[in-house]
Ligand SMILES: Cc1cc2nc3c(=O)[nH]c(=O)nc-3n(C[C@H](O)[C@H](O)[C@H](O)COP(=O)(O)OP(=O)(O)OC[C@H]3O[C@@H](n4cnc5c(N)ncnc54)[C@H](O)[C@@H]3O)c2cc1C
């Protein structure tokens with residue numbers, strides 16, 4: 001039972017299991033980004049929309065940091081998915 | 094809690110991680126201190142190119158060649174897949190002025206031992222779909238490649254740990270420990286580290302750290318913005334740069350009257366595709382202090398430039414944008430060595446746009462110097478004391 005639990009997929013886009021995320025936390029990851037660079041969880045097509053909450057919970061449970069600190073401020077606006085061509089065309093308007 | 098080490102390394106980017114690994118391998122007790130997390134700086138916001146062709150024929154190219162040779166066996170050595178592939182690389186040439194600069198550049202690079210040539214537009218098109226019709230040709234080198242900067246850094250760190258190094262994250266360095274005029278270690282958010290030598294490898298942030306011991310480093314942050322598309326089937330073959338980049342870097346005088354926004358933002362094409370299939374499209378080169386946010390203008394100019402050189406990109410879907418601070422130096426070469434007058438401190442920073450490519454060789458040089466007192470080649474052009482480091 002324990003083992004099956006470990007193999008549950010947390011990030012569906014990138015097929016990253018609970019075990020892999022725990023390994024990243026053991027390797028020192030204390031933030032969503034830390035898990036992302038070590039496992040690629042959150043880098044899939046949905047850009048983490050589906051898996052972020054679960055990973056945050058796991059980080060909070062690990063006690064590495066208070067939960068409030070788990071969302072480091074980011075200056076990146078979420079990108080609207082659009083074709084390169086559309087980005088360029090905008091300018092001509 | 095205090096720690097003791099032979100060497101303390103400041104900065105967990107690709108340079109700090111490579112140095113920590115080589116030193117640990119040479120038998121040194123290493124403690125690496127990183128303010129946020131591994132790859133939090135430029136290393137985590139960059140392209141992935143190990144392009145030799147863009148390097149000035151001289152020490153820069155020689156070191157890049159030696160570094161590339163080290164990458165070939167590195168996955169096995171680190172027991173970690175760094176995703177280094179030698180798929181070759183091209184530099185696009187759009188006009189006669191660029192052709193002139195590149196013809197001379199290529200001739201001098203060949204003398205140093207790089208396999209590189211200028212190929213026609215037709216031959217370039219056989220290699221790469223989607224190129225613009227107006228190109229005069231491209232340079233081509235089969236020795237160019239790319240590597241995953243995250244995996245490379247994590248791989249160095251993991252191997253360093255396996256050799257006994259300690260990697261402290263969330264461990265900002267807040268000051269130095271000095272004794273009798275010598276630097277004896279560092280103070281960090283995770284406690285003091287006593288060390289015989291402290292290596293400063295904090296990339297663009299190195300001047301801020303060095304200022305705490307009265308050193309003025311000529312390093313400045315230079316923002317690069319890049320764009321990432323959704324993963325797709327293989328499209329971009331190897332790495333592609335534009336000659337704009339070379340011309341801007343080595344012949345800035347030719348750009349003096351260029352008024353376009355793209356030129357002012359330092360836009361030059363840097364294009365590659367990751368093992369997963371995302372296409373990375375870069376980049377700007379802007380002096381905007383430590384700002385790493387993205388601007389609409391920057392994104393648009395990058396994409397305009399990319400689509401001009403390679404109209405085939407227009408249909409790709411953008412899903413992510415990034416920005417990072419490259420560690421710029423006035424002469425384009427890093428500072429590697431002991432700064433005079435600050436015994437106990439060693440500098441290894443300022444790789445600007447080539448830190449990934451030069452990481453492996455930088456680790457070797459630093460470890461050589463700190464264990465043997467000498468290294469395999471003349472690195473006097475990298476001596477930090479070529480700049481006035483102590484304000485008089
Ligand atoms: C858009 C872009 C594209 C690029 N493309 C390429 C490319 O294709 N090929 C290539 O070779 N290079 C490329 N580069 C350049 C490359 O990213 C850098 O040269 C390289 O990452 C520098 O590594 P570094 O370790 O010196 O610095 P960084 O990666 O910036 O690492 C410095 C580290 O020091 C930490 N730090 C800062 N202050 C402190 C402190 N007080 N205490 C503890 N830690 C601290 C930071 O958090 C950071 O993690 C590109 C850069 C950009 C921005």
Ligand code: FES
Nearest residue numbers: 011012013044048
């Ligand atoms: S579920 Fe993790 S990125 Fe989509």
